[in-house]
Amino acid sequence: MVRFERRLNQPRWLKAAVPAGSLVFAFVVAGVVLLATGHNPLHAYNDLFEYGFIHNGALGETLITATPLAFTGLAAAAAFRMRLFNIGAEGQLYLGAICADAAGLYFGGNGGPSAFVIAAMVAAGCAGGAAWALIPGVLRAFFRTNEIITSLMLNYVAGFLLTYLIFESESYWRQTTGFNATVFPQGKPLPNSALWPMWTIHLRGGIPVPLGLFFAGLVAVILWMLYQRTRFGFEVQVLSDSERAARYSGVRIRRKILAVMAISGAIAGLGGASQVGDFTHSLDGDPNGLQKLGFGYTGIVVAALGRYNPFAVVVIAFLIGGLENAGNVLQGASFPAGLVGVIQGIILFSALGGELLGRYRIRLGRAAPAPVAPASGGEAA
Amino acid sequence: MNHSLLVVVIASGVTYGTPLLYAALGELLAERSGVLNLGVEGMMLVGAVMGFWAVQRFHPDTALSLAAGIGVAALAGALMASIHAFLVITLRASQIVSGLALTIFAGVAGLSSYLGNDLNLADQPAVHQFNPVFPASLRNWPIVGPIVFNQNVLVYASWVLVTVLIWYLNRTRLGLNARAVGESPAAADAMGINVAAYRYGHTIAGGAFAGIAGATFTLAINPLWTAGITGGAGWIAIALVIFSFWRPELCLVGAYFFGALQALAPELQARQISLGPTTLWTNSLPYLATIAALVLISIGNARRRLGAPAALGVPYTREER
Numbered sequence A: 001m002v003r004f005e006r007r008l009n010q011p012r013w014l015k016a017a018v019p020a021g022s023l024v025f026a027f028v029v030a031g032v033v034l035l036a037t038g039h040n041p042l043h044a045y046n047d048l049f050e051y052g053f054i055h056n057g058a059l060g061e062t063l064i065t066a067t068p069l070a071f072t073g074l075a076a077a078a079a080f081r082m083r084l085f086n087i088g089a090e091g092q093l094y095l096g097a098i099c100a101d102a103a104g105l106y107f108g109g110n111g112g113p114s115a116f117v118i119a120a121m122v123a124a125g126c127a128g129g130a131a132w133a134l135i136p137g138v139l140r141a142f143f144r145t146n147e148i149i150t151s152l153m154l155n156y157v158a159g160f161l162l163t164y165l166i167f168e169s170e171s172y173w174r175q176t177t178g179f180n181a182t183v184f185p186q187g188k189p190l191p192n193s194a195l196w197p198m199w200t201i202h203l204r205g206g207i208p209v210p211l212g213l214f215f216a217g218l219v220a221v222i223l224w225m226l227y228q229r230t231r232f233g234f235e236v237q238v239l240s241d242s243e244r245a246a247r248y249s250g251v252r253i254r255r256k257i258l259a260v261m262a263i264s265g266a267i268a269g270l271g272g273a274s275q276v277g278d279f280t281h282s283l284d285g286d287p288n289g290l291q292k293l294g295f296g297y298t299g300i301v302v303a304a305l306g307r308y309n310p311f312a313v314v315v316i317a318f319l320i321g322g323l324e325n326a327g328n329v330l331q332g333a334s335f336p337a338g339l340v341g342v343i344q345g346i347i348l349f350s351a352l353g354g355e356l357l358g359r360y361r362i363r364l365g366r367a368a369p370a371p372v373a374p375a376s377g378g379e380a381a
Numbered sequence B: 001m002n003h004s005l006l007v008v009v010i011a012s013g014v015t016y017g018t019p020l021l022y023a024a025l026g027e028l029l030a031e032r033s034g035v036l037n038l039g040v041e042g043m044m045l046v047g048a049v050m051g052f053w054a055v056q057r058f059h060p061d062t063a064l065s066l067a068a069g070i071g072v073a074a075l076a077g078a079l080m081a082s083i084h085a086f087l088v089i090t091l092r093a094s095q096i097v098s099g100l101a102l103t104i105f106a107g108v109a110g111l112s113s114y115l116g117n118d119l120n121l122a123d124q125p126a127v128h129q130f131n132p133v134f135p136a137s138l139r140n141w142p143i144v145g146p147i148v149f150n151q152n153v154l155v156y157a158s159w160v161l162v163t164v165l166i167w168y169l170n171r172t173r174l175g176l177n178a179r180a181v182g183e184s185p186a187a188a189d190a191m192g193i194n195v196a197a198y199r200y201g202h203t204i205a206g207g208a209f210a211g212i213a214g215a216t217f218t219l220a221i222n223p224l225w226t227a228g229i230t231g232g233a234g235w236i237a238i239a240l241v242i243f244s245f246w247r248p249e250l251c252l253v254g255a256y257f258f259g260a261l262q263a264l265a266p267e268l269q270a271r272q273i274s275l276g277p278t279t280l281w282t283n284s285l286p287y288l289a290t291i292a293a294l295v296l297i298s299i300g301n302a303r304r305r306l307g308a309p310a311a312l313g314v315p316y317t318r319e320e321r
Helices: A012-036 A041-054 A058-080 A089-109 A114-143 A147-167 A179-183 A211-229 A231-241 A243-248 A253-280 A295-305 A310-330 A339-359 B005-032 B040-057 B062-090 B095-106 B111-118 B144-149 B153-171 B173-183 B185-190 B195-221 B233-243 B248-270 B278-300
Strands: A002-006 A198-201 A207-210 A360-364
Touching (some): A058 A207, A089 A114, A114 A253, A207 A253, A339 B095, B005 B040, B005 B195, B005 B233, B005 B248, B040 B062, B040 B095, B153 B173, B153 B195, B153 B248, B173 B195
């Protein structure tokens, strides 16, 4: 008989040992999956590490994947903190990209200074993402509608909208002139002043660092301050621990839900702005493009593994970014697509299970009878 | 036969609604015992790919092969659900996070896609598929023909399943015990009901139904495998359980309604009817309607969520109240 006893205090070594143990366990289990399907796990892991972080140019590619993941991870963390399960970062990112692209095309085309155009793109991206997130936010705040399902449903709608703008209409976002445009529909390229600057670290053949990564770092700092150092953050914490306690102490719950959804959506939208400004430089409406990458969903993994701590989220985004990037490079017969998702899922499962070991003590044997006589001894805690 | 748009949409609503129905009934079973499983989409996809694989692999004759496909799909779905069950029942992890993790692990970019690629299943038609069982003379009847008789055996089996579940949940000791576990695990425990065993059983059975729901896509509706073939149907099924007030018979109505909405897009396209940005709104319709239905239900139930098991989503520990 296995029993679990709640730990009253967590020893310090456990806080480090549990995540490390979960990670090792996850790779062992994923290795079993690999073996079962006829692949060599050691080879696979070595390749993943090699192409994620070591190989020439790998770090740059990893940063390109890590940047949007940092945004979607922070977006999920911001909402999940309050037990507001916004899983719509995917759609909010698309809307951010759509709005930021429009701003870039409009203000950049009018020949404004680059700093102004970029600021406009950032603002538009945040606004687009926040507006899209406020739909489930308002429904949750006023009607108590389950935000998990509504925010997820809107991901599909946002995807259809994205495809529609480029493939099924002659919209403002679509390139309509030129030879290529008639062969394959594509987004209108952004003018030069709307392209976000990129810096290069002169190491290992040059590692490009996108502007969006700095924004992500900034968002992490702001989010940490907001949740750790302000009244707002404290009230969010109370609300997440006990809605009743929050209500009795006068926290305005509706406002908190709206604010947190808007913040979460704005962060994801900023990720969308970074996507067009930093990387694609036009709106990517291809159902097999941006929509296949699933940054919003992977962001949930990132946030959960980072335990909703903004700084941890950025670090995990880098690690998961490396994993995703290596998966994309290696994709092929010996490295089937989807493997990276399997590994991520297993890591998430074992982190979840590992959390229990932090909170509970495992006891073998029958449940101890209520202590009657002091002499019974036996299983004293 | 040339049928009116309405008849065709209702008929394909039944076809498209069948996977929603199986998945929703499975989720309903799990939720009635108190376990919320948000991994339906992932379980469906793994069921879809494994069911398809089984049919491609074993084909002595059509019926046997399809039965194997459904069996393997149910097994795969059950296996996925057992991961969730272990995490939330034994380890008491958050049901929401574990369900999301299951969707990520098994879903579009995870295990289902890995298996599809590793077993080389993409871009080939199914060797066998479910076809309508009744003779053409019946199927050609006006109105009733296409809606009722032009369906495959999975559709009729789902009707039986609805009846069985209504009986099970209302008339059998097991079903009533399961509901007790979902409403008040502490009281059920005091009655001598094994809370964990009931929750495991119903969660895993729910996963098996989700697996069958997935196979309905790859073996009947669209007999081939592509990654993410379910397209969010698992999530619609979860919503369906909510707005059917956790009752099987209403699941059936809701499933066909949403199936009809899904059928509208291809049907309008085939008839070249366009009203504004047609692909955009017809594709979005099922998802937007899901949101609208959820909002309606939550307005109606603002005070008390009618029908929701009281202990839904709450882990049970005997010592902790």
